[in-house]
Amino acid sequence: MTITIAAIGCSGPVASVYIQGFLAHQTEDVRIRLLTRRPKEFPEGVELVLGSMMNPDDVASAMEGVDAAFVLTPMSTCNQTQPEVDAAKAVIAGAQKAQLKHLIYTSVLGADHPRPRVGILNAKYEIETLLRHSNLSCSILRCGTYMQDAIDPRIELLNKGIYLFPIRKDARICYTCQKDVSRFVLQELLIPHKILSKPLNFTRAQSYSVAQVEDCLSAASGHTIRAVPKFPAFYLFQAALPIYNWQHHRFSSVIPLLVHFDQHGYTCDDDDDDDPDTTTTTASLVEETFPHFSMTTLEEHLASLWAQ
Numbered sequence: 001m002t003i004t005i006a007a008i009g010c011s012g013p014v015a016s017v018y019i020q021g022f023l024a025h026q027t028e029d030v031r032i033r034l035l036t037r038r039p040k041e042f043p044e045g046v047e048l049v050l051g052s053m054m055n056p057d058d059v060a061s062a063m064e065g066v067d068a069a070f071v072l073t074p075m076s077t078c079n080q081t082q083p084e085v086d087a088a089k090a091v092i093a094g095a096q097k098a099q100l101k102h103l104i105y106t107s108v109l110g111a112d113h114p115r116p117r118v119g120i121l122n123a124k125y126e127i128e129t130l131l132r133h134s135n136l137s138c139s140i141l142r143c144g145t146y147m148q149d150a151i152d153p154r155i156e157l158l159n160k161g162i163y164l165f166p167i168r169k170d171a172r173i174c175y176t177c178q179k180d181v182s183r184f185v186l187q188e189l190l191i192p193h194k195i196l197s198k199p200l201n202f203t204r205a206q207s208y209s210v211a212q213v214e215d216c217l218s219a220a221s222g223h224t225i226r227a228v229p230k231f232p233a234f235y236l237f238q239a240a241l242p243i244y245n246w247q248h249h250r251f252s253s254v255i256p257l258l259v260h261f262d263q264h265g266y267t268c269d270d271d272d273d274d275d276p277d278t279t280t281t282t283a284s285l286v287e288e289t290f291p292h293f294s295m296t297t298l299e300e301h302l303a304s305l306w307a308q
């Protein structure tokens with residue numbers, strides 16, 4: 001069977017793990033149609049469609065005739081929700097024009113409430129609301145912190161014994177292995193032609209305190225790794241926020257998220273209810289709805305990272 005997936009917002013480094021995962025699937029012939037403004041080298045199996053995800057016509061031409069679209073929306077800077085929400089609007093308009101069969105959106109844990117203080121999360125809440133009212137057939141995967149983003153790129157620092165995550169050590173975080181997402185999309189959604197009826201918390205229920213992550217990192221690497229203490233790094237990052245805002249640096253949105261992690265952690269039962277009246281959609285968990293699907297643990301991911 002050949003499965004063609006339109007990959008929208010998937011040309012950056014975060015999405016490259018997904019693209020590799022789709023192409024590495026063992027049993028199916030997976031083809032990717034990737035929308036990008038900037039042609040560059042992509043692995044075999046990726047067909048480039050030149051255009052912008054901000055343009056519904058470009059989105060529609062990437063989605064024409066595919067089995068599904070896999071969508072990431074680009075993070076805004078300065079803790080804003082725009083232009084990320086504008087990108088989603090264009091993607092929805094393009095999908096409607098192309099009469100897309102199935103839109104798979106990678107959202108975030110906590111997108112069930114408005115989060116006015118955290119642009120990265122609030123954008124996903126607004127986008128999920130737009131998707132819900134779009135009449136498109138959608139599957140929404142609410143991911144935790146990506147192991148491949150939070151840990152893998154920091155391997156050099158980790159090998160010096162330092163984990164740059166300066167929040168309180170008892171804050172608990174849920175993690176998602178991005179490789180599980182591609183495997184799940186193919187195995188549980190596209191091959192059996194299933195569309196999720198409600199958002200899925202795409203993480204294991206198990207959360208890890210920062211202190212537990214230190215222990216996992218130390219065990220996997222074979223040497224002691226400790227997180228940077230909250231004082232003074234956390235406060236220095238916050239003090240530098242006006243500079244990051246001025247530069248439109250990614251940290252201008254990442255630091256408010258770090259503050260949220262410090263205050264509330266980041267788990268499936270996140271209780272930061274900014275406005276309880278506007279709670280919308282509760283999500284189920286993979287282990288409840290797809291008990292046969294095995295999710296990678298943080299320990300397994302770290303073991304494979306140091307085995308490379």
Ligand SMILES: NC(=O)c1ccc[n+]([C@@H]2O[C@H](COP(=O)([O-])OP(=O)(O)OC[C@H]3O[C@@H](n4cnc5c(N)ncnc54)[C@H](OP(=O)(O)O)[C@@H]3O)[C@@H](O)[C@H]2O)c1
Binds near residue numbers: 038
């Ligand atoms: N859960 C986690 O731990 C985690 C970690 C990191 C990121 N994320 C999420 O992953 C998503 C993507 O991350 P990202 O922001 O780093 O993506 P990104 O790589 O900056 O953007 C994705 C793609 O969107 C296109 N794009 C960006 N801005 C655009 C614009 N103004 N006009 C048209 N196209 C534009 C670009 O494609 P072209 O240039 O090729 O056209 C780009 O490659 C975000 O929603 C973020 O919140 C989650």
